[in-house]
Amino acid sequence: MKPTKSCFSMFAAVLLLLYAIVGQAQVTAIKAGKLVEPETGTTAISQTIIVEGGKIKAIGTGLTVPAGATVIDLSNSTVLPGLFDAHAHMCQTSPPDNRDLFTVDIRQPSTYRAILGVVNARAMLESGFTTIRDVGNNGNYADTSLRRAIEEGLVPGPTMINAGRIIAPFGGQYHLQPDRRELGQPEYLFADTRDEIRKAIRENIHFGAKVIKIVVDDQQYIYSVDDIKYIVAEAGSAGLKVAAHCMTEKGARNAAEGGVASIEHGFRMSDETLQLAKQNNVVLVGTDFTEQAAGYLGLPPPVAKGFHEVFIDRLKRAFKIGVTMAYGTDVFFAVEGQTRGTLAVSFIDSFVEAGVPAKETLRIMTTNAARLLGVDKQRGALKVGQAADIIATPENPLDNIQTLKQVSFVMKNGKVFKPAK
Ligand SMILES: [Zn+2]
Numbered sequence: 189m190k191p192t193k194s195c196f197s198m199f200a201a202v203l204l205l206l207y208a209i210v211g212q213a214q215v216t217a218i219k220a221g222k223l224v225e226p227e228t229g230t231t232a233i234s235q236t237i238i239v240e241g242g243k244i245k246a247i248g249t250g251l252t253v254p255a256g257a258t259v260i261d262l263s264n265s266t267v268l269p270g271l272f273d274a275h276a277h278m279c280q281t282s283p284p285d286n287r288d289l290f291t292v293d294i295r296q297p298s299t300y301r302a303i304l305g306v307v308n309a310r311a312m313l314e315s316g317f318t319t320i321r322d323v324g325n326n327g328n329y330a331d332t333s334l335r336r337a338i339e340e341g342l343v344p345g346p347t348m349i350n351a352g353r354i355i356a357p358f359g360g361q362y363h364l365q366p367d368r369r370e371l372g373q374p375e376y377l378f379a380d381t382r383d384e385i386r387k388a389i390r391e392n393i394h395f396g397a398k399v400i401k402i403v404v405d406d407q408q409y410i411y412s413v414d415d416i417k418y419i420v421a422e423a424g425s426a427g428l429k430v431a432a433h434c435m436t437e438k439g440a441r442n443a444a445e446g447g448v449a450s451i452e453h454g455f456r457m458s459d460e461t462l463q464l465a466k467q468n469n470v471v472l473v474g475t476d477f478t479e480q481a482a483g484y485l486g487l488p489p490p491v492a493k494g495f496h497e498v499f500i501d502r503l504k505r506a507f508k509i510g511v512t513m514a515y516g517t518d519v520f521f522a523v524e525g526q527t528r529g530t531l532a533v534s535f536i537d538s539f540v541e542a543g544v545p546a547k548e549t550l551r552i553m554t555t556n557a558a559r560l561l562g563v564d565k566q567r568g569a570l571k572v573g574q575a576a577d578i579i580a581t582p583e584n585p586l587d588n589i590q591t592l593k594q595v596s597f598v599m600k601n602g603k604v605f606k607p608a609k
Pocket of ligand 1: 275518
């Protein structure tokens with residue numbers, strides 16, 4: 189039978205009807221007992237959030253719930269924007285019996301790394317992290333594939349800003365031997381001259397990097413202030429920011445002077461360098477290891493304690509000086525009975541220990557990180573027009589920041605990932 193004109197119009201009518209039903213089903217109303225705005229550190233009572241098309245459409249008291257909307261009752265919980273981890277490594281997991289990254293990395297092919305990424309990304313979302321910045325060590329662009337799969341809805345995970353391969357002076361973070369110099373790849377793009385640096389940045393962007401990560405100072409020879417300014421300009425001309433891994437005071441000083449977007453780790457930073465970072469709007473992503481997390485690295489207890497104390501001292505000084513901070517963890521290891529998400533959220537303990545107020549810690553985990561990642565127009569706050577990245581906790585994190593370890597509900601882009609019990 190030939191299709192007739194009326195057949196087509198009926199088909200169109202059915203499509204329209206389906207569209208209307210599906211469109212309607214996308215409206216969700218969240219009843220929030222308490223609603224926290226991290227930017228101002230304030231709490232509002234009995235709020236309704238209307239979510240449509242993955243975004244926040246309306247928010248306030250006494251809002252009419254649209255007919256047919258799905259209602260989520262969080263009236264006994266505190267509702268807040270999803271958390272951020274600005275220093276993650278999704279496609280890298282060192283097993284408990286081997287923390288030597290060099291051997292772990294060369295034994296794990298990129299295909300396996302992508303599978304690790306799927307597992308870690310799901311765990312991060314489960315713990316309330318709806319946006320992350322992945323700063324490299326992902327094999328041969330397994331992170332780009334993971335980001336793509338998350339964006340396409342193939343696998344659940346946070347919104348990702350990924351770094352691709354890390355750009356570093358020769359050797360990267362490994363100590364190579366001359367017969368096997370290729371073993372530094374594909375984790376790193378070795379770039380020493382200006383031409384090599386420019387090419388590395390372009391190659392990285394071509395293969396899906398959304399941020400440029402550099403290692404400033406893991407060798408005796410380090411990137412100079414001029415090198416870093418050149419990197420910042422070259423990445424910036426393509427719209428990308430630069431994250432700089434800094435282990436030494438000198439490396440951090442060069443990065444702060446060179447005007448990177450963020451200094452990673454920076455645990456040896458002097459007060460003067462912290463001051464310079466503040467002046468130049470450089471964000472500190474401190475990866476502030478708790479004593480327990482330092483122990484997971486396989487360090488003997490006194491060494492782990494000392495390592496942790498250096499972080500706490502720098503965290504206290506950074507807070508006092510007022511340098512902008514964003515939450516970043518650097519978890520790259522597996523621990524029995526824990527997930528990547530539970531490990532990442534445990535770094536809160538360092539902020540508590542350093543005496544950073546809950547209000548500030550929450551801002552570091554949301555508002556500040558969203559700005560650093562360049563997604564603050566879309567994420568990091570519960571406001572009309574923002575993506576519906578919404579989590580809930582049993583208590584108000586402004587009263588007890590530890591409640592973030594018990595995230596009971598997770599929505600990302602308006603889709604419920606972890607339903608409220
Ligand atoms: Zn790291």
